[in-house]
Amino acid sequence: xxxxxCVIIGGGPGGYAAAIRAAQEGLSVALVEKExxxxxxxxxxxxxxxxxxxxxxxxxxxxxxEALGVSIKGVDIDLAQMVKQSRDAAxxxxxxxxxxxxxxxxxxxxxxxxxxxxxxxxLSESGELLADAIVIATGATPRKLPHIDCESDRIWSAREAxxxxxLPKRLLIVGAGAIGVEFASLYSALxxxxxxxxxxxxxxxxxxxxxxxxxxxxxxxxxIEIHTxxxxxxxxxxxxxxxxxxxxxxxxxxxxxxxxxTANVEELGLDRVGLMLERGFLEVDCHQQTxxxxxxxxxxxxxxxxxxxxxxxxxxxxxxxIAGKNPAPLHSERIPGCTYSSPQVASIGxxxxxxxxxxxxxxRFPFYANGKAVASHAGExxxxxxxxxxxxxxxxxxxxxxxxxxxxxGFAIAITLETTEQELMETVFPHxxxxxxMHESVLQAFGRPIHL
Amino acid sequence: xxxxxxxxxVGMSMTEGMVSEWYIPDGGAVKKGELVYALExxxxxxxxxxxxxxxxxxxxxPGVMLAPGDVVGYIYLDGESVPEGPLVxxxxxxxxxxxxAEAEPVAAAPAQPQPVVATINPAEPSGDGRLKSSPAARRxxxxxxxxxxxxxxxxxxxxxxxxxVEAARGQSASSASVxxxxxxxxxxASPLARRIxxxxxxxxxxxxxxxxxxxxxQADVEAASSxxxxxxxxxxxxxxxxxxxxxxxxxxxxxxxxxxxxxxMHESLKETAQLSMDMAATMDDAxxxxxxxxxxxxxxxxxxxxxxxxxxxxxxxxxxxxxxSQFQTDAIELMQEVxxxxxxxxxxxxxxxxIRHADQLTLQEIAIESARLANAAREGTxxxxxxxxxxxxxxxxxxxxxxxxxxxxxxxxxxxxGVNQIYDGLAWDGDTPVKTKQMNLSLTWDxxxxxxxxxxxxxxTVVELLSEPYRLLV
Numbered sequence: 042x043x044x045x046x047c048v049i050i051g052g053g054p055g056g057y058a059a060a061i062r063a064a065q066e067g068l069s070v071a072l073v074e075k076e077x078x079x080x081x082x083x084x085x086x087x088x089x090x091x092x093x094x095x096x097x098x099x100x101x102x103x104x105x106x107e108a109l110g111v112s113i114k115g116v117d118i119d120l121a122q123m124v125k126q127s128r129d130a131a132x133x134x135x136x137x138x139x140x141x142x143x144x145x146x147x148x149x150x151x152x153x154x155x156x157x158x159x160x161x162x163x164l165s166e167s168g169e170l171l172a173d174a175i176v177i178a179t180g181a182t183p184r185k186l187p188h189i190d191c192e193s194d195r196i197w198s199a200r201e202a203x204x205x206x207x208l209p210k211r212l213l214i215v216g217a218g219a220i221g222v223e224f225a226s227l228y229s230a231l232x233x234x235x236x237x238x239x240x241x242x243x244x245x246x247x248x249x250x251x252x253x254x255x256x257x258x259x260x261x262x263x264x265i266e267i268h269t270x271x272x273x274x275x276x277x278x279x280x281x282x283x284x285x286x287x288x289x290x291x292x293x294x295x296x297x298x299x300x301x302x303t304a305n306v307e308e309l310g311l312d313r314v315g316l317m318l319e320r321g322f323l324e325v326d327c328h329q330q331t332x333x334x335x336x337x338x339x340x341x342x343x344x345x346x347x348x349x350x351x352x353x354x355x356x357x358x359x360x361x362x363i364a365g366k367n368p369a370p371l372h373s374e375r376i377p378g379c380t381y382s383s384p385q386v387a388s389i390g391x392x393x394x395x396x397x398x399x400x401x402x403x404x405r406f407p408f409y410a411n412g413k414a415v416a417s418h419a420g421e422x423x424x425x426x427x428x429x430x431x432x433x434x435x436x437x438x439x440x441x442x443x444x445x446x447x448x449x450x451g452f453a454i455a456i457t458l459e460t461t462e463q464e465l466m467e468t469v470f471p472h473x474x475x476x477x478x479m480h481e482s483v484l485q486a487f488g489r490p491i492h493l
Numbered sequence: 494x495x496x497x498x499x500x501x502x503v504g505m506s507m508t509e510g511m512v513s514e515w516y517i518p519d520g521g522a523v524k525k526g527e528l529v530y531a532l533e534x535x536x537x538x539x540x541x542x543x544x545x546x547x548x549x550x551x552x553x554x555p556g557v558m559l560a561p562g563d564v565v566g567y568i569y570l571d572g573e574s575v576p577e578g579p580l581v582x583x584x585x586x587x588x589x590x591x592x593x594a595e596a597e598p599v600a601a602a603p604a605q606p607q608p609v610v611a612t613i614n615p616a617e618p619s620g621d622g623r624l625k626s627s628p629a630a631r632r633x634x635x636x637x638x639x640x641x642x643x644x645x646x647x648x649x650x651x652x653x654x655x656x657x658v659e660a661a662r663g664q665s666a667s668s669a670s671v672x673x674x675x676x677x678x679x680x681x682a683s684p685l686a687r688r689i690x691x692x693x694x695x696x697x698x699x700x701x702x703x704x705x706x707x708x709x710x711q712a713d714v715e716a717a718s719s720x721x722x723x724x725x726x727x728x729x730x731x732x733x734x735x736x737x738x739x740x741x742x743x744x745x746x747x748x749x750x751x752x753x754x755x756x757x758m759h760e761s762l763k764e765t766a767q768l769s770m771d772m773a774a775t776m777d778d779a780x781x782x783x784x785x786x787x788x789x790x791x792x793x794x795x796x797x798x799x800x801x802x803x804x805x806x807x808x809x810x811x812x813x814x815x816x817x818s819q820f821q822t823d824a825i826e827l828m829q830e831v832x833x834x835x836x837x838x839x840x841x842x843x844x845x846x847x848i849r850h851a852d853q854l855t856l857q858e859i860a861i862e863s864a865r866l867a868n869a870a871r872e873g874t875x876x877x878x879x880x881x882x883x884x885x886x887x888x889x890x891x892x893x894x895x896x897x898x899x900x901x902x903x904x905x906x907x908x909x910x911g912v913n914q915i916y917d918g919l920a921w922d923g924d925t926p927v928k929t930k931q932m933n934l935s936l937t938w939d940x941x942x943x944x945x946x947x948x949x950x951x952x953x954t955v956v957e958l959l960s961e962p963y964r965l966l967v
């Protein structure tokens with residue numbers, strides 16, 4: 042029986058980061074992963090889709106290049122190459138994680154694990170491990186709609202959607218969260234007629250309403266047919282799918298289900314230690330500890346938002362807690378979110394519709410008044426900032442437009458450092474950059490923008 | 494390169510001072526940390542230790558009055574050439590600032606009474622108000638619980654580097670003289686925290702930061718401001734403990750001021766033969782007098798009952814020199830001067846600044862000085878000289894409704910007087926009970942120095958003076 046200070050179940054961005062941080066603190070660490078290191082994010086999520094979406098962006102740019110005076114003829118799509126490139130990126134990074142595990146002398150078990158008791162983990166092949174601390178980082182799996190029982194290889198989850206064997210002519214995407222919108226944007230760019238339906242009132246329902254509305258308009262302009270307030274009523278067929286929604290029946294070549302995720306806790310043995318799910322996820326305290334001492338949970342399995350960077354941050358917290366430190370807990374309102382559609386959407390913190398009675402000031406600055414955006418044909422965009430009118434605290438920022446996913450970290454730093462509008466105003470933003478629109482949005486919130 | 498030896502600045506009010514004695518002769522070798530010279534200022538005598546290994550070069554003779562920050566000598570290595578006067582430019586761009594970076598006073602000289610809690614000299618912030626320190630130094634300081642704002646920097650331009658923090662760790666372990674106190678201008682707080690503090694009138698120096706590296710964040714200020722309402726504010730220098738948050742299950746590291754207090758108090762109980770007695774003073778006239786004086790001195794001073802007690806104590810100590818003394822191995826030293834320490838509660842613990850020559854000050858002067866000291870203690874701006882030389886201590890708990898307690902002697906002093914609340918008591922006018930204002934005074938003294946009778950005589954004098962308070966005005 043092998044003994045470790047810390048056994049981590051799941052090798053995604055939560056699990057592997059926790060393993061590294063714990064090893065840095067001098068703990069002996071075992072990591073159990075049944076598939077590839079890097080988890081969903083790296084192998085079947087963030088990374089390969091970014092590769093595909095980049096290809097889509099290049100495609101869009103070549104099509105729009107003529108307006109810039111660059112004429113490109115005979116643009117063609119090689120779907121297999123696109124997918125291969127995305128798989129290469131994922132594999133390269135997964136191998137990198139394996140190298141990091143070796144570097145930090147982390148013992149990796151490529152099998153499944155279950156919790157036998159507090160401090161005991163059973164492996165499917167390598168027997169039993171003893172651990173002072175167990176970290177559950179098993180992630181989540183795409184949710185299925187309970188009333189849809191149609192079996193067809195044309196009904197895709199994200200995993201199939203990012204490794205298509207063919208390009209569907211008509212594609213139905215159910216769920217307009219970040220994943221649904223990204224696939225809508227991808228397939229639309231590749232020439233597919235995309236229909237996007239969403240049960241909630243807005244696309245990207247987690248975003249600020251104003252941004253959601255702008256996103257819907259921009260996606261519609263791309264040729265995506267969008268139905269909000271529209272649940273999927275029925276789905277049938279094998280090679281040809283018939284979908285019923287909004288009182289109509291339509292035919293599709295494929296359907297992507299992106300209606301959220303459920304925690305991966307099957308066969309983990311949670312009941313042996315008395316761990317229960319709360320609203321589908323494991324409940325943890327600010328130190329990622331579950332209701333059972335010595336058992337921790339991080340990442341998607343520990344609840345929304347299901348984002349890789351949230352998992353990684355929780356991983357750092359949990360590793361330091363296990364190492365006996367007292368790390369600052371993660372503030373959920375300080376977790377940024379990004380959608381890599383065209384246009385991109387990025388946000389952090391308070392949404393305007395949630396401000397309620399709070400006395401806020403809202404700043405808005407459009408890309409059309411930003412020099413870099415105009416010069417580089419960045420298209421439309423908006424940067425919106427929300428301040429506490431009493432204290433000047435930056436409460437939230439919401440962006441839509443080209444490149445905004447790389448901008449949002451500026452406001453993330455500002456919120457984390459508790460800056461007020463004054464320091465943001467005093468910050469010199471380089472010219473010409475899109476980031477100047479961030480500055481102007483702050484200035485606009487206080488009635489003193491320069492270029493508006 | 495030769496290192497300058499500066500005339501160390503030991504307090505805000507220090508304008509001049511001198512080398513009263515060179516411990517290392519001209520041309521003599523010194524090791525880092527060894528005493529180099531004795532500093533004498535108007536208020537204190539301190540020993541200053543060497544900042545580096547090398548050979549000492551004297552530039553000034555003992556007894557020459559200089560300004561703080563003046564170069565008094567050099568420490569050089571064999572083969573290095575030494576300037577005959579102070580270096581100009583280069584590393585020594587601003588001697589007054591660097592003075593504190595280059596030399597550290599060690600604990601007060603043996604002849605001088607020790608303050609309950611000493612402090613090492615704070616590094617001066619640079620022109621823009623920022624304390625220069627390296628990230629590594631800040632991290633280490635937070636890890637080992639050293640308040641970086643109290644350190645002298647030895648890096649370029651006085652920047653505090655890891656080595657300085659390490660050195661402070663050594664020093665804090667050996668002499669427990671590193672006190673975490675925030676300099677008002679060096680407070681590490683987020684902009685938002687600063688703004689909210691300014692709006693709500695929260696004193697950031699009294700707020701404990703929970704952010705990275707002890708940074709004060711919004712939540713800390715909000716917690717402090719919401720707790721402030723319930724604070725007790727008394728007539729005497731009061732406690733401002735609202736910022737302190739103690740939670741059940743929390744483990745409070747024994748470091749900084751807490752550690753110093755723990756050691757000093759325990760040592761005091763171990764080393765002395767202390768015992769306490771209470772005596773009641775009739776305060777009717779004192780209450781009236783104080784009310785009149787508060788009105789009359791409006792805008793100048795606001796005397797507290799503790800101020801009246803300090804004045805009474807100072808006068809009584811003159812009459813009873815045995816109580817104004819130090820117990821030493823083979824003699825009891827009766828002190829020449831009367832310097833009364835005043836215990837002030839701060840969020841981190843307790844500080845005892847000293848009202849110097851209290852017997853020569855008028856009540857109004859005492860009121861002004863005690864208010865200044867209490868304020869400076871809470872704002873963390875006390876200088877080393879504000880702590881030095883106490884010969885007796887007064888500690889007030891009356892604002893909490895306390896009627897009697899056994900204060901612990903602040904060694905090497907021989908006595909401490911506890912000031913309790915004023916309450917409605919009874920006196921007899923013939924056979925008729927009369928309502929009267931009374932206050933107990935709780936005296937702890939060292940039985941090795943004096944016995945019960947002389948101690949009671951001292952306490953009776955204090956009580957008498959408070960009962961006939963007009964004598965305090967002359």
